[in-house]
Amino acid sequence: MLRISAFRLLGRTRASRLSLLEDFSLRHYSSDPLGVREDTRDARAYFTTPIFYVNAAPHIGHLYSALLADALCRHHRLRVPSAAATRFSTGTDEHGLKIQQAAAAAGLAPSELCDRVSAQFQQLFREADISSTDFIRTTEARHRMAVQHFWGVLKARGLLYKGLYEGWYCASDECFLPEAKVTRQPGPSGDLCPVSLESGHPVSWTKEENYIFRLSQFREPLQRWLRGDPQAITPEPFHHAVLQWLEEELPDLSVSRRSSHLHWGIPVPGDDSQTIYVWLDALVNYLTVIGYPNAEFKSWWPTTSHIIGKDILKFHAIYWPALLLGAGMSPPHRIYVHSHWTVCGQKMSKSLGNVVDPRTCLDRYTVDGFRYFLLRQGVPNWDCDYYGEKVVKLLDSELAFALGGLLNRCTANRINPSGTYPAFCTTCFPSEPGLVGPSGRAQAEDYALVSAVATLPKQVADHYDNFQIYKALEAVSSCVRQTNGFVQRHAPWKLNWESPVDAPWLGTVLHVALECLRVFGTLLQPVTPSLADKLLSRLGVSATERGLGELHFLPRFYGHPCPFEGRRLGPETGVLFPRLDQSRAWLVKTHKT
Numbered sequence: 001m002l003r004i005s006a007f008r009l010l011g012r013t014r015a016s017r018l019s020l021l022e023d024f025s026l027r028h029y030s031s032d033p034l035g036v037r038e039d040t041r042d043a044r045a046y047f048t049t050p051i052f053y054v055n056a057a058p059h060i061g062h063l064y065s066a067l068l069a070d071a072l073c074r075h076h077r078l079r080v081p082s083a084a085a086t087r088f089s090t091g092t093d094e095h096g097l098k099i100q101q102a103a104a105a106a107g108l109a110p111s112e113l114c115d116r117v118s119a120q121f122q123q124l125f126r127e128a129d130i131s132s133t134d135f136i137r138t139t140e141a142r143h144r145m146a147v148q149h150f151w152g153v154l155k156a157r158g159l160l161y162k163g164l165y166e167g168w169y170c171a172s173d174e175c176f177l178p179e180a181k182v183t184r185q186p187g188p189s190g191d192l193c194p195v196s197l198e199s200g201h202p203v204s205w206t207k208e209e210n211y212i213f214r215l216s217q218f219r220e221p222l223q224r225w226l227r228g229d230p231q232a233i234t235p236e237p238f239h240h241a242v243l244q245w246l247e248e249e250l251p252d253l254s255v256s257r258r259s260s261h262l263h264w265g266i267p268v269p270g271d272d273s274q275t276i277y278v279w280l281d282a283l284v285n286y287l288t289v290i291g292y293p294n295a296e297f298k299s300w301w302p303t304t305s306h307i308i309g310k311d312i313l314k315f316h317a318i319y320w321p322a323l324l325l326g327a328g329m330s331p332p333h334r335i336y337v338h339s340h341w342t343v344c345g346q347k348m349s350k351s352l353g354n355v356v357d358p359r360t361c362l363d364r365y366t367v368d369g370f371r372y373f374l375l376r377q378g379v380p381n382w383d384c385d386y387y388g389e390k391v392v393k394l395l396d397s398e399l400a401f402a403l404g405g406l407l408n409r410c411t412a413n414r415i416n417p418s419g420t421y422p423a424f425c426t427t428c429f430p431s432e433p434g435l436v437g438p439s440g441r442a443q444a445e446d447y448a449l450v451s452a453v454a455t456l457p458k459q460v461a462d463h464y465d466n467f468q469i470y471k472a473l474e475a476v477s478s479c480v481r482q483t484n485g486f487v488q489r490h491a492p493w494k495l496n497w498e499s500p501v502d503a504p505w506l507g508t509v510l511h512v513a514l515e516c517l518r519v520f521g522t523l524l525q526p527v528t529p530s531l532a533d534k535l536l537s538r539l540g541v542s543a544t545e546r547g548l549g550e551l552h553f554l555p556r557f558y559g560h561p562c563p564f565e566g567r568r569l570g571p572e573t574g575v576l577f578p579r580l581d582q583s584r585a586w587l588v589k590t591h592k593t
């Protein structure tokens with residue numbers, strides 16, 4: 001009977017660590033007032049994207065997977081000052097029947113196809129500002145060594161045996177399928193052809209002697225892992241789905257193919273007649289990147305968060321944790337799952353000719369604009385639909401008008417002729433509504449704004465922990481709207497700097513709005529890094545003042561000095577985000593100051 005000694009749940013989750021740092025209260029002012037900075041002693045984090053198949057050029061769905069991981073990773077870096085504490089890997093999945101067949105169809109050697117398409121992914125990710133620290137290709141020697149070592153460990157632990165595999169195989173999805181998951185559809189010649197029920201891709205009957213992994217032994221350990229760590233797979237419906245799958249029988253898994261059939265892959269150590277199954281090969285990439293089998297991987301592995309699409313959940317939430325447990329390691333710390341992008345209501349596919357090229361989108365909507373769109377509109381629990389007009393509408397209203405307009409209103413020469421961060425007047429805006437005296441001008445809604453922006457960083461951090469980045473952006477956007485309402489309410493353009501009655505209040509209104517903008521700029525860094533840099537630079541916020549630990553929103557309100565008061569604004573006065581649709585004059589009217 002197999003004993004799984006290394007099966008141990010990880011310590012407190014990041015979310016629970018955060019919840020220990022109590023809610024932000026107007027009375028508290030500590031070195032981490034917002035409760036979002038990580039304890040630097042256990043601040044390491046390792047984020048991964050899936051590695052991408054190189055059979056075809058990248059599309060927006062691939063970019064979305066990478067962007068989600070990028071935003072999570074960048075948000076983590078905002079919490080943890082030391083860059084060395086974070087790793088972020090992506091790469092290309094280059095072996096297997098799918099690539100072997102795609103290369104043959106294109107009349108290329110597999111290695112040529114791999115070089116060509118892997119370069120396209122690397123270029124896309126550079127252009128899209130994906131801040132990965134590692135790019136792995138499964139055709140690299142370091143990876144072959146890691147996979148063969150991993151295989152050796154499974155073998156030594158008695159988890160591999162040779163047996164006859166007979167069943168359906170889907171080369172497009174690189175997976176084995178039981179009869180119940182196969183249906184018949186009319187093929188190009190009108191004959192009924194067997195296809196995968198889930199993906200609709202063709203399947204073929206396979207009968208050969210392979211190495212088989214004793215997956216069936218892991219059903220209960222996997223159930224214990226998931227029941228003991230309800231956030232292991234996030235969002236919850238995916239966690240639930242995996243537990244449901246584990247209610248059914250879990251057959252052993254064929255983990256090699258005959259080399260005469262599949263030559264494009266890593267040979268089984270000591271048996272050249274067999275090639276290692278591409279999913280086993282691919283999953284080990286997560287270990288290769290952190291130095292496996294050298295000991296250094298051990299300090300990174302427990303901090304791993306995989307970001308994956310829902311179509312590859314079974315591989316990451318069943319096969320991979322079982323393989324890891326079999327090799328004496330713990331399952332991944334977190335598996336964050338997202339849904340898919342459709343285009344005008346249809347699945348994206350080469351055959352339908354509706355594949356959206358992400359590089360065209362980055363050109364058309366700008367890098368930050370397209371990043372914002374995908375992350376603001378992409379809801380992990382459900383599929384999302386893409387069409388160009390939606391992008392223009394969202395970016396114009398939220399980035400160009402609401403955010404860009406707000407910045408412009410508070411920094412324009414006409415309103416802020418000194419070009420500085422004005423002083424905050426505590427008698428105009430005392431720390432409690434009850435203290436508003438004759439010179440006080442703040443109203444109940446203004447206190448609501450301060451409270452909303454003060455709690456925003458914690459709210460955003462919670463959304464990141466729950467893999468709801470769109471909700472984090474929704475919360476920021478709602479505060480931007482509230483701040484525009486604040487400025488509109490007090491109409492600083494009607495106040496006069498020359499009047500001793502108006503001036504302190506005018507300065508206070510601008511100070512509060514600039515403080516709100518500083519919070520928005522800081523929190524938008526993971527999603528729109530260049531736009532946030534432009535915004536923070538315009539506010540005069542230096543590079544060392546942009547972390548969550550340094551945020552300290554509106555310190556003067558809480559009786560503390562504000563390092564920005566009196567500081568010169570940055571010299572760059574250009575437009576924060578360009579309007580994409582110049583023809584919609586009605587929007588200009590509603591946002592006019």
Ligand code: MSP
Nearest residue numbers: 050051052053061062065093282283308309340341
């Ligand atoms: N090579 C495997 C992953 C191996 S990881 C050890 C693979 N590659 S893939 O290129 O097909 O998909 C990579 C990622 O892109 C997956 O997370 C997948 O869900 C995602 N997407 C592919 N199409 C997508 C959409 N239409 N929308 C959103 N994401 C989608 O699977």
